[in-house]
Amino acid sequence: MLTRLSPVQVPAHEQHWLDTVESLAKTFAETVASDDAEARLPIDHLRALSATGLDTAFLPIEHGGEALSYATLGQVVRTLAAAHPAVATVWLMHIGAAHALVSCSQPAEAEFFAAELRAGKRFSNALSEPAGGNYFLNSQQDAEAVEDGWVLEGRKLFVSGSEAADHLFLNSRVDGAPAFFGVTVDDTISFPPIDETSGMRATRSRSMTLSRTPLLASRLCAPPAPDYSNLITVGFGFVSIGIAESALDALKDYATSRRSPQGTLGDAQWVKSDVGPVWAEVRAARLMAEQVSWLADQKSPDAMPAATETKMLANEVAKKAAALAVRVGGGSGYLVRSPIQRIFRDAQAGALMAYSVPFSEELVGGWVLDAE
Ligand SMILES: Cc1cc2nc3c(=O)[nH]c(=O)nc-3n(C[C@H](O)[C@H](O)[C@H](O)COP(=O)(O)OP(=O)(O)OC[C@H]3O[C@@H](n4cnc5c(N)ncnc54)[C@H](O)[C@@H]3O)c2cc1C
Structure with a gap:
């Protein structure tokens, strides 16, 4: 497509990441039609991105990353979306959830989630709820207090890539206020039959049922720093x-x-x-x-x-x-x-x-x- 030089450029030392993504995106485009037709999560493509070290590179330096710029993030997402929008969406949810957990968790948990990302584990955002809609940041589901934190009985909607997720960035209402947690997927979480979307079908954006899912106090996230961009x-x-x-x-x-x-x-x-x-x-x-x-x-x-x-x-x-x-x-x-x-x-x-x-x-x- 006809393009013009932009004043915002990917830093020269990060350009190789974009070159890598551009090359992979060409192969992702080969399955975009069949992944859509079959509503199939493009997990191989997502793993291929992780295998290049790209996911790790977005981590802060103290967690083994390169603290890649937002300028690079934007061009990575744009390139992926032009080739395979579902890959772009699920990858963005994954890297965004992982980065938020590493940035807002207590030090030991932050390092745990960073190590999981470095090991190729997958993350999803479980925020939307049946009655929440656009107020998805203000959960309307109350968690019940237990000894080591809380448990949540309820549902989450439209969780892209959740079938492959190892960890969730999940919110609930705790003592009347919004609270965000890192939650490891376990057998308290189940997936009712999927209600397929008509577009972005390969995101496998779907419902999850939570049956007394533990929300550990140790995994309660702090509010993001004022200068943190999600x-x-x-x-x-x-x-x-x-x-x-x-x-x-x-x-x-x-x-x-x-x-x-x-x-x-x-x-x-x-x-x-x-x-x-x-x-x-x-x-x-x-x-x-x-x-x-x-x-x-x-x-x-x-x-x-x-x-x-x-x-x-x-x-x-x-x-x-x-x-x-x-x-x-x-x-x-x-x-x-x-x-x-x-x-x-x-x-x-x-x-x-x-x-x-x-x-x-x-x-x-x-x-x-x-x-x-
Ligand atoms: C493909 C896909 C992937 C998704 N992935 C995720 C995910 O990974 N994790 C996650 O947590 N969520 C995800 N979501 C959920 C999404 O982010 C939204 O929370 C959800 O789609 C909004 O729900 P709703 O349309 O029921 O909102 P509602 O707020 O109930 O809105 C209903 C309608 O009213 C309109 N409306 C709302 N407010 C106004 C207003 N003030 N004036 C006029 N009209 C208004 C809306 O535009 C909408 O058309 C995904 C959704 C889709 C479609």
Whole structure:
């Protein structure tokens, strides 16, 4: 796709990680259609990423990592999302959960989770609940106090990659207040039959039932430091940007190969006029997402609100680019074998995932109106 030089660059000494991911992403793209059709968790791809040392490299230096930048995180997620959005989403949830546990746990537990990540163990986010929706950070399920902490009887929803998870970043209400824990998956956790999603099917985003699952006091997380940027919040916009870029690529492939007596579909004035502004919107969203990663690397308190503003735009731009690809692709793009129909379904998920676009719109609008 046509690209322009961005002011936010991956640090030169981290570029090799992006080269590695770009090379792996090409092989991941080979299974994106079949993983979607079969709703199959691409666990081999996720393990391949871990085997390169990438997951470990995101850990803080004191835990054996390289403290890779948010600039690199963003480009890794964008590259993966363009090739295989489910890999990008499950990987982001995994690295975000692990990083949060290492950053917010007590020292011994932080090192335990870091060692587990270094050993290739997998992490998921178990935050969403049946009645929680966009208020997923305020659990409505009360944990019962026991000798060494609490136990939780309840359900979690939409837990991406949970079937392969060894550990969960999980929340509950404790003494009336939100509390976040590192939880090791054990036989108190079960998986009712899956209710498959229509897009992002290979995330295997699904429900979990908790039957007196231990929430150990020793694994209660502290609130994040004020200058800590959550990896998932920073990375979320890049998932939608990767999907938007793949929509424009699929559109271009079709439009430039579809012949008519007048030339190709790509020669048609209406196609050019529709593609131009959507491409510019994708570029605008990407610049905003890259600015978010820059703010996070500066440890700026603006990083998290700017990420919400960016996700709001990027989610809608992905839907717009995918809808345009459907329009240009016509009946051919509607065929099950076309990448366009899969990209269209995948593009809807970002806007639904918390904070959803309507929820964010109200939030961001309030910030604008309240600003001095
Ligand atoms: C593919 C996928 C993967 C996911 N992976 C995970 C995961 O790994 N871990 C996890 O914990 N969760 C995950 N989730 C859950 C997700 O992040 C959200 O929590 C969940 O989708 C939101 O649920 P809801 O639509 O029921 O929200 P609700 O808040 O009930 O919203 C319902 C509808 O109302 C709209 N709405 C809400 N507020 C407003 C408002 N103020 N104005 C106008 N409209 C509004 C929403 O946009 C939505 O359309 C995943 C979801 C999906 C789809």
